[in-house]
Amino acid sequence: MKTTSFAKKILNAPYIVWSVIFIIAPLIMVFYYAFTDRSGAFTWNNIIALKNYGETFGRSILYAVVATLICLVISYPLAYIIARSGASKRSTLMMLIMLPMWMNFLIRTYSWLTLLANKGVINTILGAIGLGPFHMINTPGAVILGMVYNFLPYMVLPIYSIMSKLDFSLTEAASDLGCNGFQVIRRVIFPLSVPGIISGITMVFVPSVSTFYISQKLGGGKYLLIGDSIEMQFQSAYNYNLGASLSLVLMLMIIACMFVMNKFADDEGAAII
Amino acid sequence: MSIPNYIHRLERGCKLNEKTIIINLKNISVSFDEQQILKNINLFIRDGEFVTLLGPSGCGKTTTLRIIAGFLEPDSGEVIFDGKTINGVPAYKRQVNTIFQRYALFPHLNVYDNIAFGLKNKKVPKDEISKTVTEMLGLVNLKGFEKRNIESLSGGQQQRVAIARALAVRPRVLLLDEPLGALDLKLRKDMQFELKNIQQRLGITFIYVTHDQEEALSMSDTIVVMNSGEIQQIGSPTDIYNEPVNAFVADFIGESNILDGIMRDDYYVEFEGMRFKCVDKGFGKNEPVDVVIRPEDVDIVPSEQGMLRGEVTSVTFKGVHYEIIVDINGFKWMIQTTEKSEVGDVIGISIKPEEIQVMKKSEYSGLYGDYSSFSDEFDGLSDPNTEQSEDENAQEEE
Numbered sequence: 001m002k003t004t005s006f007a008k009k010i011l012n013a014p015y016i017v018w019s020v021i022f023i024i025a026p027l028i029m030v031f032y033y034a035f036t037d038r039s040g041a042f043t044w045n046n047i048i049a050l051k052n053y054g055e056t057f058g059r060s061i062l063y064a065v066v067a068t069l070i071c072l073v074i075s076y077p078l079a080y081i082i083a084r085s086g087a088s089k090r091s092t093l094m095m096l097i098m099l100p101m102w103m104n105f106l107i108r109t110y111s112w113l114t115l116l117a118n119k120g121v122i123n124t125i126l127g128a129i130g131l132g133p134f135h136m137i138n139t140p141g142a143v144i145l146g147m148v149y150n151f152l153p154y155m156v157l158p159i160y161s162i163m164s165k166l167d168f169s170l171t172e173a174a175s176d177l178g179c180n181g182f183q184v185i186r187r188v189i190f191p192l193s194v195p196g197i198i199s200g201i202t203m204v205f206v207p208s209v210s211t212f213y214i215s216q217k218l219g220g221g222k223y224l225l226i227g228d229s230i231e232m233q234f235q236s237a238y239n240y241n242l243g244a245s246l247s248l249v250l251m252l253m254i255i256a257c258m259f260v261m262n263k264f265a266d267d268e269g270a271a272i273i
Numbered sequence: 274m275s276i277p278n279y280i281h282r283l284e285r286g287c288k289l290n291e292k293t294i295i296i297n298l299k300n301i302s303v304s305f306d307e308q309q310i311l312k313n314i315n316l317f318i319r320d321g322e323f324v325t326l327l328g329p330s331g332c333g334k335t336t337t338l339r340i341i342a343g344f345l346e347p348d349s350g351e352v353i354f355d356g357k358t359i360n361g362v363p364a365y366k367r368q369v370n371t372i373f374q375r376y377a378l379f380p381h382l383n384v385y386d387n388i389a390f391g392l393k394n395k396k397v398p399k400d401e402i403s404k405t406v407t408e409m410l411g412l413v414n415l416k417g418f419e420k421r422n423i424e425s426l427s428g429g430q431q432q433r434v435a436i437a438r439a440l441a442v443r444p445r446v447l448l449l450d451e452p453l454g455a456l457d458l459k460l461r462k463d464m465q466f467e468l469k470n471i472q473q474r475l476g477i478t479f480i481y482v483t484h485d486q487e488e489a490l491s492m493s494d495t496i497v498v499m500n501s502g503e504i505q506q507i508g509s510p511t512d513i514y515n516e517p518v519n520a521f522v523a524d525f526i527g528e529s530n531i532l533d534g535i536m537r538d539d540y541y542v543e544f545e546g547m548r549f550k551c552v553d554k555g556f557g558k559n560e561p562v563d564v565v566i567r568p569e570d571v572d573i574v575p576s577e578q579g580m581l582r583g584e585v586t587s588v589t590f591k592g593v594h595y596e597i598i599v600d601i602n603g604f605k606w607m608i609q610t611t612e613k614s615e616v617g618d619v620i621g622i623s624i625k626p627e628e629i630q631v632m633k634k635s636e637y638s639g640l641y642g643d644y645s646s647f648s649d650e651f652d653g654l655s656d657p658n659t660e661q662s663e664d665e666n667a668q669e670e671e
Contacts, residue, residue: 167375167377169377170377170379172344172371172373172377173377174390175344175364175365176342176364176365177391177442178391178394178395178442180363187390
């Protein structure tokens with residue numbers, strides 16, 4: 001076996017210190033709080049209390065899945081178009097995708113509040129041409145819209161990066177061998193872009209399922225998500241123990257989802273044909 | 274259409290009934306960004322022929338191939354396949370298949386599925402697909418490779434899979450875009466032989482694009498020499514080599530000494546201040562011409578017996594022969610000989626009448642045929658004012 005040299009160990013040291021302080025230690029603390037009560041004694045009560053949060057968990061997953069699917073449907077053709085356009089057009093389009101990310105997350109979300117409100121910008125404009133008003137704010141749709149809007153770039157970027165590396169002669173080879181436009185996408189472009197789709201789904205689903213604030217602002221507090229519940233336990237209820245157990249379960253859930261996704265991805269390439 | 278091209282077509286015209294024309298390009302022109310890539314190309318290709326489009330990079334040979342494949346529509350002109358105009362017919366409906374420069378094999382599929390790809394599109398029954406794939410693997414000597422991953426194959430094996438994939442759908446015409454460019458020399462020679470073999474066995478038309486003149490000479494029935502978007506000459510390999518129509522063709526196919534000459538009369542040409550007997554006629558009296566003499570056709574004789582005399586300036590051993598550069602009145606000749614000379618020797622040369630090829634003056638006259646250096650590009654490399662082409666810059670950056 002190769003032994004690591006002393007110099008290499010020294011070089012690795014900062015990363016080891018980093019991961020201990022910022023990854024391992026917080027995880028241990030989450031575990032500790034999740035299984036203790038306020039006095040620090042071991043208890044199952046925090047885990048048992050989670051049965052009241054079944055609906056919140058279910059809603060979080062449902063909204064996150066819907067938002068992820070919408071992101072995928074929007075991003076896939078968009079990434080394809082960007083990857084296929086000329087260099088100057090491509091950088092303009094990428095710029096437009098990135099532009100909202102330069103704004104603060106809270107401001108971005110808050111601005112939708114003014115757009116969607118019952119007497120907001122959209123309803124005022126629709127009213128001027130004799131339509132509406134529509135009830136948009138404080139609905140599940142508004143919450144999902146917020147998620148899609150905030151996390152869309154995280155779906156576009158990985159798919160785009162795969163698509164732009166795709167060898168164009170492969171699509172020519174496919175049409176040479178008798179594929180029409182749709183078959184080229186189904187039999188060549190799609191299977192080859194699966195890795196981009198998988199990382200896009202991961203990067204949208206994870207923040208969506210654990211998000212807070214979006215549902216408080218755009219859902220009017222009626223559709224609390226698991227992220228909001230955790231925030232509440234830490235910020236207003238000061239029940240760190242329950243908050244930690246909620247976080248723990250959320251974490252396990254995300255790991256399980258990712259595991260299933262990756263399993264699915266491995267078979268995808270072959271299964272799609 | 275250039276005049277020699279026209280004459281060539283007339284000559285071939287009498288044989289037209291023997292074999293049918295499968296592809297006919299009429300007045301094809303293409304431009305990209307206001308730069309003309311193809312200028313009024315006229316070319317017909319007979320069924321079962323091995324045709325090579327030969328020319329330097331940027332001459333329009335790959336563009337011509339892409340037009341036939343259907344990846345590119347010409348700005349003007351007609352593409353006729355088997356008697357029918359196929360302008361506007363998409364690539365996937367054409368009975369031609371392409372072998373791409375970098376093979377373009379599907380990395381997500383194994384060898385079997387790559388070869389079966391086209392057949393699945395045609396909704397061929399499963400057992401028939403499996404039969405064809407096995408047959409194709411046998412044809413390219415890759416039996417037992419069905420389950421192999423594309424990335425685990427060597428360049429030569431990938432090349433064979435690409436050939437099998439294209440042939441599996443039984444195209445009428447196979448287009449090959451510099452297919453051997455990425456292989457090493459020995460393997461390339463083997464594959465040349467094998468491709469020619471496959472073509473003869475299946476009897477389908479091959480249209481082969483290359484910039485390698487040796488490859489073109491050894492494989493083709495017909496060579497189409499192209500430069501800057503125009504066809505320079507169409508002919509059999511021996512025609513092209515022995516009777517080049519202009520200085521460009523003479524220089525591009527093999528080595529040539531190209532001199533300024535004057536046709537004094539039928540069978541008499543004057544160059545280097547000497548009158549030589551030759552076998553060409555039909556030029557105007559005292560018409561300026563280009564004279565081509567191949568390096569292997571020059572005989573070295575003692576200086577007092579030579580038709581011309583000069584000093585040896587360089588001797589290079591090439592294995593089979595020596596390559597000698599001789600300065601004769603300021604013009605550097607290349608001579609290939611099995612006898613050794615020393616730098617500084619004064620030698621005489623002798624040329625037989627049938628070794629002198631006389632060509633009409635063309636736009637390429639005076640550009641080629643002096644062996645002060647082997648390529649114009651080399652001269653440009655040491656000149657800071659010469660701009661290099663884009664890919665050379667790209668390579669420097671790497």
